[in-house]
Amino acid sequence: MCETFAMANEKAQHPPVRFETHPDRYKNVELSFPAEYGGEVACIALDIKEDGGLRPGYPLKLNSYDLGVDLELADAVNRVRFEHPEVKAVLVASKKDRIFCSGANIYMLGSSTHAFKVNFCKFTNETRLWLEELSAEGGVPTIAALNGTASGGGYELAIACDEIVLVEDGSSAVSYPEAPLLAVLPGTGGLTRLTDKRKIRRDLADAFSTVAEGVRGKRAVQWGLVDEAPPRAKFDEAVIRRTKDLVARSKRKKGAKMVLNPLSPxxxxxxxxxxxxxxxxxxxxxxxxxxxxxxxxxxxxxxxxxxxxxxxxxxxxxxxxxxxxxxxxxxxxxxxxxxxxxxxxxxxxxxxxxxxxxxxxxxxxxxxxxxxxxxxxxxxxxxxxxxxxxxxxxxxxxxxxxxxxxxxxxxxxxxxxxxxxxxxxxxxxxxxxxxxxxxxxxxxxxxxxxxxxxxxxxxxxxxxxxxxxxxxxxxxxxxxxxxxxxxxxxxxxxxxxxxxxxxxxxxRFGGPETLETKIFARLSAWQNWIFQRPNAVGEKGALTLYGRPERPEFDFNRT
Amino acid sequence: MSNVNNDRIPNNVSLSDDKRLQRALEAWQPSFLSWWNDMGPFGFQKDDVFLRTATSVTSEGWANFDYVKMPEYRWGIFLADPTKDRKIGFGDNMGQPVWQQIPGEHRNALRRLIVTQGDTEPASVEQQRLLGHTCPSVYDLRNLFQVNVEEGRHLWAMVYLLHSYFGRDGREEAEALLERRSGDPDKPRILGAFNEPCTEWLSFFMFTFFTDRDGKYQLLALSESSFDPLSRTTRFMLTEEAHHMFVGETGVLRMVERTASQMKELGLEHPDDVRKAGLLDLPLIQRYLNLWYALSLDLFGGEISSNAANFFAAGLKGRAKEERYEDHVALDSFYDMEVVRDGKLGREQVPLRNAMNEVLRDEYVEDCQRGVDKWNRTIAAHGIPFELKLPHRRFYRQVGISANVPFDPSGKMISKDQFEAQKGEWLPTEADKAYVQSIMQKPVFDPKQMANWIAPPKQGIKGRAVDFEYVRHT
The missing domain is CATH 3.90.226.10 (2-enoyl-CoA Hydratase; Chain A, domain 1)
Known part of the structure; x- marks a missing residue:
């Protein structure tokens, strides 16, 4: 742990990031076409390796992600678009037992420069919007199968899909622990999508976003955070039923396949x-x-x-x-x-x-x-x-x-x-x-x-x-x-x-607001303000002290 | 001593003065009873059982013995008497008065602690619900039921806190405690060991020795809490928990005693010969010990834990017997820990607060060793050259830094293949399980009898003879 902190504080120079990847080289994402859907569904499953990070110093526990994972996610979506015209719906899932995804890795964020963090968040936001565009304009609807807890960026990934199924097992929850635990905000459009996409009542969204442990099955359905919460024994069945419905609703245009080869500049x-x-x-x-x-x-x-x-x-x-x-x-x-x-x-x-x-x-x-x-x-x-x-x-x-x-x-x-x-x-x-x-x-x-x-x-x-x-x-x-x-x-x-x-x-963005412009505008606001404030990143800030023995101390003056 | 009322819910928390709470608990009571009837001991609900019932927290009141039908057991709410002017004993708020109400800031964390503790109580009742049908004696049957009803009472204690201090969320959590089911893949209990099957008495005794002992240490840590009602509740629970560990410790002791004495008497050496005599061979007992010890070690949580640090810093959960430590803030000290990093063992200085789970585990390991020593003295007394050993705490862990890394019982890192090859020497095999089931099929309902594989206890309960009719089974 001390070792991790030491690295976190160094903000060392890293080799340049390369953005191209291919399903054959994925470390943390699996792109498959399950037989039960006759090949018409692409399953993008997270199986993030603790040592699968792009840079050293932060184990990617509990399906938490970094830029490397998101590059694979973005690539998978793109492969579905170009290389798999037969696909009519996308299922986002987890291969880990009882955990869907716990969001962006906190220690990765802690060990990154501000510029990297902003660009990381921007990229992950773009990828989430790609998923939404895939459905809205590509005619390929999407569903997230939460076989366990989806917290922070994990729920933000889910909420970027058209439908969400959460297992009801008495402990799995969806949550935004950012504000109560880290004194920051969900950074991948999560708050905007609560109100503007799922149209969740603002007071319920407020309650949801301040309870670190989140909301479980029944209440998550009542509040509109997920669409269905079947028990574990019926979970697969529900996911399959909904996914098949999506296939039936798909408006994907017919077209040929195009293989995307490496650019090799x-x-x-x-x-x-x-x-x-x-x-x-x-x-x-x-x-x-x-x-x-x-x-x-x-x-x-x-x-x-x-x-x-x-x-x-x-x-x-x-x-x-x-x-x-x-x-x-x-x-x-x-x-x-x-x-x-x-x-x-x-x-x-x-x-x-x-x-x-x-x-x-x-x-x-x-x-x-x-x-x-x-x-x-x-x-x-x-x-x-x-x-x-x-x-x-x-x-x-x-x-x-x-x-x-x-x-x-x-x-x-x-x-x-x-x-x-x-x-x-x-x-x-x-x-x-x-x-x-x-x-x-x-x-x-x-x-x-x-x-x-x-x-x-x-x-x-x-x-x-x-x-x-x-x-x-x-x-x-x-x-x-x-x-x-x-x-x-x-x-x-x-x-x-x-x-x-x-x-x-x-x-650059005059004229009307959309979900998308709101997301990016608010991302800039929180990244550049809340994320920079002492209450988050100061010596006694919540993000700084996360995982450490001390507890944060806030400056309670409101602006 | 606050007034004890003996209405529907015996208590010393002036329940009748708090109509809202009383109504809430009276509404929860039928759900509890229906859970008890569905998931409590199966097939003995109409029998008279010689049970201890707490009717107050005084030395006369907390242990009333009499025949009771289990569904009529009076599950009460008892808090240890308040300590006058109690101050917070550790963490960032050290020295301030303890809290009689929950600070909003800590509401969620406390709820989580209480729900996690509360979930274990009904879980163990569910795990043990069929054991009565294979009991080795009426004496043991009664002890099983005593443990069961008291786990039920401990559930009441946690539910009382949830109802009193956590509003609607608390009431929902209290309902959920009755909805989860041990071992049910759809609605599992929160912690791993509480979903493991416990279908025979060897496992039951191991469970009460090892797993209930985790409970003891969790209760000790919670009894240090700045939230005074939690502290007082858990302090009283500890008095009852002692009996559960007595059941485990003496249960294993009696099995070991029986095996060792028969080995000596009949001149048995090889485990196969021991089995031919219908006894539990010592290597088999060792394998069950290894399993339950490892499962129970997991319950303490990760070795390096930000939750543990937060709980300590905020004063929610301390160390067992916090007063024995010198530094109660624990901010500048480190815990020298052996850790697994990149597939290798190394040492790391972990900030003490983040290592609080491990600190508690240390105490637990020491306490377990005391019991094992007693068992070994019994074996030695019969001149049998065998020693039971606690495996290394890295062995067969599913939680924490050693999780899913293969170690042998001495703590040496080995390959996955090696582990698979030798697993049968270290953990119960299918053959072991089948053998244990085979000798524990028939219940012993005659008070004069004792199953072949276990020695009789040294004495009975509350001055009664060992062959007293502790359960009138019809």
């Missing part, structure tokens, strides 16, 4: 080279440049062609590479503050490649490709780096790649003749943001008519037209470009990273 110290994406780092300037290249040659136009081309298809490959690059920047490059977003290639190729998304959304695989792009673009929206888009000759900000421009905090477009951006039907809601609006709609909250006008405009826009139509922030000419851009980056990189993160997150 070339990594150098300050450069990562993927097929369609390059990341270059200028560490001293705290700057990264992401360049996304247009496809070259013909891209699939029909579902059959897409299935044949497999994961080499530009839309798929580019999205996966951008996703990996963003996670790499988030977790492994904390000091990078500003990201330049560039594109290279012919806009015609981009627009030709994206046509399939517009023409064939009824196909299951095409639809999954679109949803993946949607998720990656959201990942960009949620990345705590300043995003500056640079539009220069030879770039191709058109259609799906115009979303990168629209996601940026600022857009610089060189005022020269041969540079264009182009709006396509893809901007009409193919890739909605977390607030439910398209990036174009979010941009023109004050002048909504501008959205329709831009969508009707079927031609490339030169710098002046783009500036006039509100797509561009600044348009320096050839002479000023280098200096203007350099100064803008230097200025930005010099500002407080906390203030910038907070400001950007405020400004």
């Amino acid at each position: 070339k990594r150098e110290t300050d450069r990562v080279e993927y097929t369609y994406v390059t990341v270059e780092l200028e560490r001293a300037a705290r700057k990264a440049t992401i360049t996304v290249r247009a496809p070259s040659g013909s891209e699939p136009q029909t579902p059959d062609e897409l299935a044949k081309k497999g994961d080499a298809a530009w839309l798929v490959r580019m999205a996966r590479e951008l996703d990996d690059a963003l996670l790499d920047l988030r977790f492994n490059q904390p000091e990078i503050g500003v990201v330049a977003l560039l594109t290279k290639g012919d806009a015609k190729d981009v627009l030709a490649a994206e046509k399939i998304l517009l023409a064939h959304d009824a196909d299951g695989l095409v639809s999954e490709v679109r949803l993946q792009l949607k998720r990656v673009l959201k990942r960009l929206d949620m990345t705590a780096k300043s995003l500056f888009c640079l539009v220069e000759p030879g770039s191709c900000f058109a259609g799906v790649l115009l979303e990168l421009l629209l996601a940026s905090d600022r857009v610089f477009m060189k005022d020269v003749e041969d540079v264009f951006v182009e709006v396509s039907p893809a901007q009409a809601g193919l890739f909605p943001m977390g607030n439910g609006l398209s990036r174009l709609e979010s941009r023109f909250l004050g002048t909504p008519s501008q959205v329709g006008k831009l969508l009707e405009h079927k031609e490339p826009l030169d710098t002046q037209s783009a500036l006039d139509r509100g797509l561009v922030t600044f348009a320096p000419d050839d002479l000023d470009w280098d200096d203007e851009v350099r100064i803008a980056f230097e200025e930005r990189a010099a500002m407080s990273p906390d203030a910038m993160t907070g400001m950007e997150q405020n400004l």
